[in-house]
Structures are given as structure tokens and as C-alpha cells.
Amino acid sequence: MAFKFSSHFHITCLLLLCLHTLLLKVECSTKLYIVYLGEKKHEDPNHVTNSHHDMLTTLLGSKEEARGSIIYSYKHGFSGFAAMLTEDQAKQLAELPEVISVKPSRKYKMSTTRSWDFLGLDYTHPPELLTKSNYGEDVIIGVVDSGVWPESKSFSDEGYGPIPSRWKGVCQLGEAWGANNCSRKIIGARFYTAGVDPQNLKMDYLSPRDKKGHGTHTASTAAGSLVVEASFNDLAIGWARGGAPRARLAIYKATWGTGHGLGAGNSATVLAAIDDAIHDGVDVLSLSLIEDEDSFGALHAVEKGITVVYAGGNTGPQPKSIRNTAPWVITVAASTIDRSFPTVITLGNNQNLVGQSIYHESKNQSSGSNFKELVYGDICTADALNGTDITGKVVLCISDALVAPPESFFSIAASNVRNGGGAGLIFAQYTTNLLVSTENCGAMPCVLVDLDIASQIESYLITESSPTVMIKPTTITIGEEVLAPKVAAFSSRGPSVYFPTVIKPDIAAPGVNILAAFRNSYIFGSGTSMATPHVSGVVALLKSLHPDWSPAAIKSALVTTASTTDKYGMPILAEGLPRKIADPFDYGGGHINPERAADPGLIYDIDAKDYYKFYNCTIKQFEICSSPLIPAYFLNLPSISIPNLKNTPIEVWRAITNVGQEDAVYKAMISDPAGVKLELDPNVLVFDATKRVHSFKVTFVPKHKVQGDYTFGSLTWYDGDKHTVRIPIAVRIIVQEFYADTE
Numbered sequence: 001m002a003f004k005f006s007s008h009f010h011i012t013c014l015l016l017l018c019l020h021t022l023l024l025k026v027e028c029s030t031k032l033y034i035v036y037l038g039e040k041k042h043e044d045p046n047h048v049t050n051s052h053h054d055m056l057t058t059l060l061g062s063k064e065e066a067r068g069s070i071i072y073s074y075k076h077g078f079s080g081f082a083a084m085l086t087e088d089q090a091k092q093l094a095e096l097p098e099v100i101s102v103k104p105s106r107k108y109k110m111s112t113t114r115s116w117d118f119l120g121l122d123y124t125h126p127p128e129l130l131t132k133s134n135y136g137e138d139v140i141i142g143v144v145d146s147g148v149w150p151e152s153k154s155f156s157d158e159g160y161g162p163i164p165s166r167w168k169g170v171c172q173l174g175e176a177w178g179a180n181n182c183s184r185k186i187i188g189a190r191f192y193t194a195g196v197d198p199q200n201l202k203m204d205y206l207s208p209r210d211k212k213g214h215g216t217h218t219a220s221t222a223a224g225s226l227v228v229e230a231s232f233n234d235l236a237i238g239w240a241r242g243g244a245p246r247a248r249l250a251i252y253k254a255t256w257g258t259g260h261g262l263g264a265g266n267s268a269t270v271l272a273a274i275d276d277a278i279h280d281g282v283d284v285l286s287l288s289l290i291e292d293e294d295s296f297g298a299l300h301a302v303e304k305g306i307t308v309v310y311a312g313g314n315t316g317p318q319p320k321s322i323r324n325t326a327p328w329v330i331t332v333a334a335s336t337i338d339r340s341f342p343t344v345i346t347l348g349n350n351q352n353l354v355g356q357s358i359y360h361e362s363k364n365q366s367s368g369s370n371f372k373e374l375v376y377g378d379i380c381t382a383d384a385l386n387g388t389d390i391t392g393k394v395v396l397c398i399s400d401a402l403v404a405p406p407e408s409f410f411s412i413a414a415s416n417v418r419n420g421g422g423a424g425l426i427f428a429q430y431t432t433n434l435l436v437s438t439e440n441c442g443a444m445p446c447v448l449v450d451l452d453i454a455s456q457i458e459s460y461l462i463t464e465s466s467p468t469v470m471i472k473p474t475t476i477t478i479g480e481e482v483l484a485p486k487v488a489a490f491s492s493r494g495p496s497v498y499f500p501t502v503i504k505p506d507i508a509a510p511g512v513n514i515l516a517a518f519r520n521s522y523i524f525g526s527g528t529s530m531a532t533p534h535v536s537g538v539v540a541l542l543k544s545l546h547p548d549w550s551p552a553a554i555k556s557a558l559v560t561t562a563s564t565t566d567k568y569g570m571p572i573l574a575e576g577l578p579r580k581i582a583d584p585f586d587y588g589g590g591h592i593n594p595e596r597a598a599d600p601g602l603i604y605d606i607d608a609k610d611y612y613k614f615y616n617c618t619i620k621q622f623e624i625c626s627s628p629l630i631p632a633y634f635l636n637l638p639s640i641s642i643p644n645l646k647n648t649p650i651e652v653w654r655a656i657t658n659v660g661q662e663d664a665v666y667k668a669m670i671s672d673p674a675g676v677k678l679e680l681d682p683n684v685l686v687f688d689a690t691k692r693v694h695s696f697k698v699t700f701v702p703k704h705k706v707q708g709d710y711t712f713g714s715l716t717w718y719d720g721d722k723h724t725v726r727i728p729i730a731v732r733i734i735v736q737e738f739y740a741d742t743e
């Protein structure tokens, strides 16, 4: 019997409770469920909605009840609905033959300027990718997030041509949002409130307007118009702009709330957004959201030719923390850029040390900083500071990585020092990309230092009877001298728990200290949320250049051309514990390289039908699988991950399509994962006018019989000229089916 009903959550409506409430003639408690019915079977959306109502009418007894229960009817990209149901009703629905799955709606979390120049898309010397794509003007990027602030200069539509005629979206009016808030730049906007905690709705604008600021930041990063001289308090001055600065934006507000906490949204709102986006005609969907797996909405979007770009999450450097890892989406990791914010700390003995901060001096303080008393605050918890007078003093706080990661210490230290009347904070940590958090320090300077710098300050503190310190305003260093990119410490890591036969993340993009729009000004943001729109912007340019490429082809172009070394040829590092050379579970194919992605030479393409086969035979194998179970490493992905290589060699096939010059000869270069021998057949591919697609076979032969761990390799096709088409490989040799991964 098919098991279609998944109850991940506690059953709130236990049988006893139901009996009890029934006796009292009170409704048993209901909850929001997502009911998925697969392909849309009717052309007429109204018909689809009616069929949803009919299905529930039988179950709930009346048409009125059915109408009242359904919150969203998904009818454009796919068929299904979100409804308030009891556990029991959900189970009954799941029994119906036409129902594919019934699942509780889950909560979603939300997790410039310089970054684009760093990626080689310099506006002052625009490369072909920008000019040939006309800066992305014909492409529509759908952003599913917390809304947008239309007054920001980043969304000016000055000089834009008419809205592409294929656009079918709307400008949904609401609180503080009029019809004129949509433009030739923001061509559509909608919002979704169902199932969202009313508290979060109350704090926010009941409209596409963005109270939280997250959506404005991500939308302006993907497609912000050119703004000259954007800066945060005069730091990081530069031209602000998105990756595809003339692309059109379609805004889908599906997360709500304010403040520094996480926004609130759920599967129902996000699916409604995706369903509408498919109908409206977006080309790219950018989702800086974190959720747990099983994204059939994204699958339907990809089938319609829409590239779906998802954030991988900010819970690194823990292994297996990567999220949004379905094979059909692009999952993004975050990296640092070549901009740093050195801040000089001068000790009373005139020793100069350097930390990082975004401390700026207010204009009327311009007489310069001066020396202040320096005190030792240890870990700067309330307990640690008890008995120390910190009023008007600069406090040295040291995070204890054995107890908790630095970010949790930082917020405690910053608030204790500020509330205690401190004049400044020097915070010691191993690198965790906390710079953005120092924005919250306001006028009080907060400087981040490395643990060895802290140790030098400590020695000075011990030897000096009245130690003092002076913190100078931050300066900025850009370019050559800054070692970049590095995978950010917080960036979530593979392998994917849900899809171990796929390498995730797919790619890394800038996501640390990114300056982008916030209301009418600009602020820094860090996270895979910031990295995601970088990829979406590049996808828009690629789409404009190669309108006939499928989402799989675009992903392949990005992954196979990504960099694994920096501009000096040194391997890209991954921050974390310990800091190490990055591997595919940190950055997939590597760091995004837009110009090379525009001309990848060869691509690994996938027909969306193959994704469905995989979806049907992996996720839903018990009901709708029409063929034997297929592991995802048989999908024609631009990567190979084999988590279970036993005694017998495994053969994997790939097909590769020439999209470069017609006549080309590619030779293979193989880097074997440790403990495994890769055999390739053939290892030379000759393309010409009659032969555009070649297949080849990779055989994975284990060298040892061992309960192993993942090792990494790669397969690169090289045409002897400018095309190197590289895919990452991950293999784990196992003896037993059960194992513990290393942590």
C-alpha cells in the first residue's frame, strides 16, 4: 500500500483529543496541509480550482466547507492546493488515487558594488557578457522574498524599454503600495499571507512593500539599476548595481516579519508564489529562503524552462548542513570577495595592530579618535563582566570556541558592553564573517580581531598598569592584496542528506559583506541569501545570451567553468574549523566565473522528463514509478556523487553537447578520488557539423575494501584552447550499508 501521508510533525490532533472534541461538538484542530496532484490536467484554471473544491466537498460534507478550507489553489504550473485540514482528513485525502502527496506546510526561514567587479563584470570596462546581453534587459527575474522598497534608486526604470509583451503578471495593490509602485523595472508584484503567523503580518506592510529589507537587498543584488556613489556611511563607496542591471523584476512577497530575526513564511505561500511566477512568465526564480526539501514547485518551474536558484543555508561549517538540494535547482554557497575593512588599533605603547570593523567616525568627531582605558572582559557574559567597571572603557572580549561558536558570543558581548556604558569592543574570534553584525554596534566601535592579535593585546594588558587603546576609523582595502575568494565559514556544507547521489552545493558566489539596497539607502549583508541573487543575475545574462538553453544547460555552464583556484593560482580555501582547501561539498564546481560560463564549450543537458522520472522513482517510488529505481548519479548532471561504491565497479554514463565552435576535439583529464580508479571510455571526443552530442562512460573501480569516507576528484574535457569543462566527483567506498560519516 502506498504511503502518501507523511507526518513529520507531532500529531497535534490525537485520537483521544478528537473524540473529546467531537463529543463537545467542536471542530478538531486543523492545520495547513499541502496537497499535490501532479501535472495540471486542464487548460482552464477555473476548472482546476473547481476540481479541487469537488475533491474536498466529498470529504468535508459541503461546498461551503470546502471553499472555506482551501487557502490556495495551485493551478498554473502544477495542480494542488493548500488547505486547513485535520490530521484525519489529510489521511483520507492521501488515500485518494489522484493524490500524489499530502504534507504539512513547513516554515521557511530567510536566512555589491564591489562583488560584481570582482566577478569580472566591471561596469566601467563592460565585458561582452554584459554588452551582448544588453545588461539583461529582456529577462524577467522573479524574486520570492520579503517584498521590495520601490523608491530605492536601485529600482529606477529610467531609460527602460517597454515591458516584454509575454509578461502576464499583475501589480497587486495593498498597504503603502499603489499602482505606480510597479514600473518598467518592477514589472509585477504580489503577496501571499496564508498560514502566516498574524503577529508577523501585523508588524509588516500588508502589500508587496518590504518592511524587513531582506527582499530589497536580494532584488537589488540580482538586478538593481546602476546607482552612482552608493555607500554605507561613506564606507565602501562605489557604483551599486545588480548582476543583470537592466533585467526586469517580478516581486513575490512570501515571507513576513521585521527585525533581525528570521522572516516567516511557509510552503503554502512559497508554492503559491512559484505557481503564479510560472503563470506570469518569469525566466529566473531567485529564492533566498531556507526550507527542507522536496520541492515539486521548483520541478514544475524547471520543466517550463525557468531556472530556479536557491540559497544553500547558513549553518556551516557543519557537514551535511546544505539545504534546497533537489537536482533540478541551483544550490548556492557563499564566498568572500576581495574587499576588507582593516581597522587600526593603537595600544598605549604605540604598538599598532589591525582588526576588521565597519566603524566610521561621525562628522562632528572629526578631531580624531583618542586613547581610552582598556580592560579585559574575558568572554564578556554578564558573569564575566561582574565586578569590572567598563564605563567609558574599551573592553577586550574573547570568544571561547569550546563553548559556542563566536557569533553567539559576539551578540552577548556587544550588548553587555553597550549596556554597561562601554566605549568600545575588541572581539577576538576565529574567522566567522561577523563584520555585518558590527553594524548593530551603532556609534560604538566594535573591532573583530584574530585570536593571535588578541593574545598580543592581552600581553600588553598584563604588563601595563594603566593600559589604553585608540581605535581609528575603518579604511578599506580592495583588490590584489586581499586573499579571495574563500568559502565563508557560515556557508552550509554537503553532502546533501536528502540527495546524497547529487553533489551539493552546485556553486559558490559572493555572499560576505555585500552592499545592497535597504529602503532608501544601502547596507551590508552576509549570507547565502546574498550569494543567491548573484547567481540569479548571472543566469539572467546567460539566458539573454543563450535563450534556447535549458535550466540544466545553464547550470552546467556555471558549474563546469567555475574556478577552483584564485587569481594567483592558489587553491580556494574554505573557512571553518579547521580552515582547509575547499572541496566540492564546500563549493560544488567552484567559484562562479560569469564570463567563462557564457562560453562553456560543452554542456551536460537534461530533459526535464528525466527529473520527473527521478522524482517519481526516488521520492514517490511506491506509487508512480514506472521504471526501476534510478540513483541520481545516472542523471546527466555536471557532477557525479557515488555514496555507496562497494566491491563491484559502478558504471556511469554521461552525454555531452558541443555549444562552442562546430569542429572541436576534446581530450579528457582525470583526477582520481583517493582509493578509486576512474576508467573513461572514450577519452577523446571529436565534434563536427554532424556530431554535436557524444556519450561516454566513467567506471568507478574501488581499490580497497574499506568502510571509507568521501574522497574527491574531477573529470575535465579540454579542447587545447580556451575551453576546460570540469565536473567535480565525490565517491565513498563502503563495505556495510550502515556507517557513520566523519564530522
Ligand SMILES: *[C@@H]1O[C@H](CO)[C@@H](O)[C@H](O)[C@H]1NC(C)=O
Residues within 6 Å of the ligand: 150, 151, 176, 177, 178, 179, 180, 181
Ligand atoms: C508607491 O505607492 C505609494 C502609495 O500609493 C506612494 O505613496 C509612493 O509614492 C509610491 N512610490 C513610487 C516610487 O511610486
Ligand SMILES: *[C@@H]1O[C@H](CO)[C@@H](O)[C@H](O)[C@H]1NC(C)=O
Residues within 6 Å of the ligand: 362, 364, 365, 443
Ligand atoms: C553631532 O552633532 C549634532 C548636532 O550638534 C549632535 O546632535 C550629535 O549628538 C553629535 N554627535 C556626536 C556623536 O557627538
Ligand SMILES: *[C@@H]1O[C@H](CO)[C@@H](O)[C@H](O)[C@H]1NC(C)=O
Residues within 6 Å of the ligand: 382, 383, 386, 387
Ligand atoms: C555579581 O557577583 C556578586 C558576588 O558574587 C553577586 O552577589 C551578584 O549577584 C552578581 N551580580 C550579577 C549582576 O550577576
Ligand SMILES: *[C@@H]1O[C@H](CO)[C@@H](O)[C@H](O)[C@H]1NC(C)=O
Residues within 6 Å of the ligand: 038, 039, 609, 610, 612, 613, 616, 624, 625, 626
Ligand atoms: C511521474 O508521475 C506523474 C504523476 O503520476 C506522471 O504524470 C508522470 O508521467 C510520471 N513521469 C515519469 C517520467 O514517469
